[in-house]
Amino acid sequence: MRRGTATTFKLSISYLILIILSLVSLFPALWIVMSSFKVGNSLFSDTFIPREFTFEHYINLFQNTRYPTWFMNTLKVATLSTIFGTFLLLLSSYAISRYRFAGRRSTLTTLLVLQMFPGFMAMIAIYVLLNTLGLLNSHWALVLVYSSGAMVTNVFVAKGFFDTIPKSLEDAARMDGASHLRLFFSIMIPLSRPMLTYAGLMIFNGCFVDFIFADLILRTEDQRTLAVGLYQMVSQRNSTEFTLFAAGAVLVAMPVTLLFLFLQRFLVEGLTAGATKG
Amino acid sequence: MHKKTKALLLSILCMGAGQLYNRQYLKGLLFLAIYAAGWYSLLNSLLGYMQGLITLGVQPSGMVKVGRLTKMVEGDHSIFMMIDGLIALLAVLLLVLLYVLNLRDAYLVGQSRDQGEPPHTFLQSLRELNRKHFAYLVLAIPAVAVLFLTILPIIFSILLAFTNYADPILPPANLVDWVGFDNFFKMVNLKVWSSTFGGVLTWTLIWAVIATFTTYVGGVLVAVLIQQPGIRFKKLWRTVLIVPFAIPSMISLLVMRNMFNNQFGPVNGYLRALGLDGIPWLTDPFWAKVTVIIANMWLGIPVTMILAIGVLTTIPKDMYEAAEVDGAGAVQKFRMITLPMVLFATAPVLIMQFAGNINNFNVIYLLTGGEPVNANYQYAGHTDLLVTWLYKLALNQSQYSFASVIGIVIFLLVASFSIWSYRRTRSYKEEDMIA
Numbered sequence: 001m002r003r004g005t006a007t008t009f010k011l012s013i014s015y016l017i018l019i020i021l022s023l024v025s026l027f028p029a030l031w032i033v034m035s036s037f038k039v040g041n042s043l044f045s046d047t048f049i050p051r052e053f054t055f056e057h058y059i060n061l062f063q064n065t066r067y068p069t070w071f072m073n074t075l076k077v078a079t080l081s082t083i084f085g086t087f088l089l090l091l092s093s094y095a096i097s098r099y100r101f102a103g104r105r106s107t108l109t110t111l112l113v114l115q116m117f118p119g120f121m122a123m124i125a126i127y128v129l130l131n132t133l134g135l136l137n138s139h140w141a142l143v144l145v146y147s148s149g150a151m152v153t154n155v156f157v158a159k160g161f162f163d164t165i166p167k168s169l170e171d172a173a174r175m176d177g178a179s180h181l182r183l184f185f186s187i188m189i190p191l192s193r194p195m196l197t198y199a200g201l202m203i204f205n206g207c208f209v210d211f212i213f214a215d216l217i218l219r220t221e222d223q224r225t226l227a228v229g230l231y232q233m234v235s236q237r238n239s240t241e242f243t244l245f246a247a248g249a250v251l252v253a254m255p256v257t258l259l260f261l262f263l264q265r266f267l268v269e270g271l272t273a274g275a276t277k278g
Numbered sequence: 279m280h281k282k283t284k285a286l287l288l289s290i291l292c293m294g295a296g297q298l299y300n301r302q303y304l305k306g307l308l309f310l311a312i313y314a315a316g317w318y319s320l321l322n323s324l325l326g327y328m329q330g331l332i333t334l335g336v337q338p339s340g341m342v343k344v345g346r347l348t349k350m351v352e353g354d355h356s357i358f359m360m361i362d363g364l365i366a367l368l369a370v371l372l373l374v375l376l377y378v379l380n381l382r383d384a385y386l387v388g389q390s391r392d393q394g395e396p397p398h399t400f401l402q403s404l405r406e407l408n409r410k411h412f413a414y415l416v417l418a419i420p421a422v423a424v425l426f427l428t429i430l431p432i433i434f435s436i437l438l439a440f441t442n443y444a445d446p447i448l449p450p451a452n453l454v455d456w457v458g459f460d461n462f463f464k465m466v467n468l469k470v471w472s473s474t475f476g477g478v479l480t481w482t483l484i485w486a487v488i489a490t491f492t493t494y495v496g497g498v499l500v501a502v503l504i505q506q507p508g509i510r511f512k513k514l515w516r517t518v519l520i521v522p523f524a525i526p527s528m529i530s531l532l533v534m535r536n537m538f539n540n541q542f543g544p545v546n547g548y549l550r551a552l553g554l555d556g557i558p559w560l561t562d563p564f565w566a567k568v569t570v571i572i573a574n575m576w577l578g579i580p581v582t583m584i585l586a587i588g589v590l591t592t593i594p595k596d597m598y599e600a601a602e603v604d605g606a607g608a609v610q611k612f613r614m615i616t617l618p619m620v621l622f623a624t625a626p627v628l629i630m631q632f633a634g635n636i637n638n639f640n641v642i643y644l645l646t647g648g649e650p651v652n653a654n655y656q657y658a659g660h661t662d663l664l665v666t667w668l669y670k671l672a673l674n675q676s677q678y679s680f681a682s683v684i685g686i687v688i689f690l691l692v693a694s695f696s697i698w699s700y701r702r703t704r705s706y707k708e709e710d711m712i713a
Contacts, residue, residue, distance in 0.1 A: 007508065010608070011506075011508050011509065014503055014506060014509060015509075017503060018503060018504070018509075018515055021500065021519060022515070022518045022519060024576070025518065025519050025521050025522050025576070025580075026518065026521060028522075028525075028530055028533050028534060028537060028576075029521060029525060029530075031533070031537065031544060032533045042542065043536055043539060043542040043543065045544070048544075088419065088420045088423060089420075091416045091417065091419060091420055092416075092417055092420040092421075094416065095412075095413040095416040095417045096417075098413075099412065099413035101411070101413040101414065104413075107417070110429075111424075112696075113693070114424070114428055114429065114432065116633070116689050116692040116693045116696065117432050117435075117685065117688075117689050118637050118639075118665050118668060118685055118688050118689070119637075120639070120665065120668060120669050120672065120685075121431075121432065121435045121668065121681075121682065121685035121688075121689075122428065122431030122432050122434070122435055123431075123672070123673075124431075124434075124435065124438070124672060124678060124681075125361065125430065125431030125432075125434035125435055126427065126431045128357055128358065128361050128434075129361060129426070129430070129431065132358065132361065132362075144423070144427060145427055147423070148420075148423035148424055148427040148428060149427070149428065151420055151423070151424065152424060152428055179408075180408065180409075180412040205526060208526060209526040209527070209528040209529070211528060212639075212669075216673075227528060230529075230532070231528075231532070234532050234535075242536065245532075245536075246533075249529050249532065249533060252526065252529055253525050253526055253529040253530075256524070256525075256526050257521075257524045257525050257526070260523070260524035261517065261520070261521070261524050264517065264520065264524075267523075267584075268584050268588065271581065271584050271585060271588075
């Protein structure tokens with residue numbers, strides 16, 4: 001009997017801790033959502049739930065800022081980068097995982113070394129390069145840079161995934177006379193859907209929130225992405241228009257957050273695979 | 279003379295000649311065209327560009343008297359010259375590679391002709407290429423992208439560290455010059471730089487250790503808490519606690535910056551409501567460091583939690599049952615079974631996270647921006663890491679050469695740490711990639 005009460009006690013403590021942790025983990029999100037509905041524009045609020053609700057800030061966002069344009073820009077850049085990035089990733093990781101060719105080891109080492117340089121280090125060079133190519137202020141420049149960068153950062157996770165697909169599958173297909181391309185498209189791609197979802201999500205998210213590189217490349221307000229626009233809004237008029245920022249933050253975070261929670265299963269799989277396979 | 283020797287000699291003299299001799303006309307013509315184009319561009323521009331890489335420009339811009347008028351003449355732009363030179367260098371390497379391939383091909387086809395086999399037609403060659411060297415075909419596109427968008431820029435940045443490209447020497451007004459290891463010496467010996475460098479480096483290391491440790495331990499503990507037998511709604515708890523990972527970190531950090539606002543933020547608001555004094559979260563050097571670590575825990579714990587839950591579900595239940603029979607308590611079970619199992623399986627992640635934290639730009643930049651300002655530092659604040667300092671040096675202060683030095687230091691740090699630890703983890707020893 002004493003054992004029973006001890007367990008109950010332990011469980012209640014655990015539940016208490018879990019509740020506190022849940023509050024902490026949800027607080028910033030709830031707070032910013034509440035703030036976005038608050039009347040006025042100040043940061044300070046004496047109640048957690050605003051006394052009066054208003055949609056004014058959302059309306060304001062759409063009418064007085066370039067929010068819709070920025071949103072479309074972001075969607076365009078992120079979607080294109082995700083498509084190209086996963087394509088490049090798929091090609092390279094598949095080849096590296098499945099084929100033994102001269103220079104394979106040095107390719108792997110090069111990729112590993114490249115990952116160890118801080119990303120910003122190359123920024124100035126990319127800027128000058130894009131400038132000479134006349135690609136500054138263009139969304140294509142961003143897409144190019146994002147997709148090739150995404151390939152370098154995710155290649156090991158993807159390679160690790162391909163390593164786990166049994167070779168006998170391919171041998172069987174090859175026996176049946178499938179060509180390299182056929183094999184790749186009708187066996188490998190369908191099998192790698194969980195990995196593709198994970199990588200795609202990571203790339204999409206990366207493009208959605210990058211405010212540094214995009215800021216460097218995109219020079220005019222019309223070309224801007226959401227993250228850049230939002231960051232400018234915060235750094236320039238932070239304290240004075242806090243509720244407007246809150247509405248903006250909610251709108252930027254919403255799609256990605258929902259996508260993440262919705263595709264949780266793939267994320268968990270991807271993270272776990274990436275962790276054990278390096 | 280053997281056909282293979284003849285073909286090889288012809289190809290050495292002129293790319294494509296060996297192929298023509300081998301009666302592979304289309305292939306030969308293709309090589310010949312590349313050969314001609316290669317020489318043409320080499321003499322016409324590539325050599326000039328490569329020379330530019332060495333001199334970095336000789337003609338400064340300035341006022342030049344033309345007749346009776348003084349005119350502004352644009353001089354050489356060292357930085358553009360450097361990039362052009364690098365691209366030219368890559369192009370030449372590519373040509374050399376093609377040249378070697380041409381030799382190899384001429385020799386091999388000659389050899390098979392010696393053995394009496396007829397040479398392949400062009401279509402056959404293509405098919406052969408697809409069958410035998412599929413990996414190269416597939417890798418070609420990603421390789422080009424990485425070469426120009428990652429490798430070339432990184433080489434360029436490394437080279438910058440050996441120039442004097444820093445404000446006030448900025449093209450096109452000034453010419454940039456090679457200065458050897460000068461910047462590295464300044465970083466270590468010159469007081470203004472060395473004190474900042476030492477301080478920022480120390481904080482970067484402390485930060486990386488604490489940030490990795492707190493998120494790791496926190497994540498494992500939360501995972502154990504959720505996976506306890508008897509806890510209900512496991513999936514719900516997991517989903518709720520995963521939320522910080524799902525929200526883009528850029529947004530949550532900007533939100534937290536407001537939450538921790540000294541005067542109006544809700545965190546201090548609640549503290550005051552409890553009758554406590556508000557804490558200067560972002561403006562006091564010590565508290566700012568605490569704040570970034572707390573924020574990082576909020577962001578990082580879910581990731582470790584997901585991983586740890588994954589490991590926990592694989593630990594066989596009978597291990598715990600056996601331990602219970604032997605009279606082990608909860609703490610002992612955790613210490614002797616859970617922790618070793620989790621630690622073993624997630625060791626590579628721990629290493630990756632440490633390396634990631636050295637480069638953790640977002641948390642610092644978005645939350646504190648490196649502030650509060652440290653008067654003794656050169657362009658850096660109390661919470662600046664090497665990466666954020668690099669960013670400020672390059673983008674706000676135009677101290678490009680010093681920024682590159684920092685970049686190299688970060689690389690050396692991460693690289694040496696990774697090599698040291700990869701050699702120690704079992705899972706990497708099994709991988710075929712480690713030398």
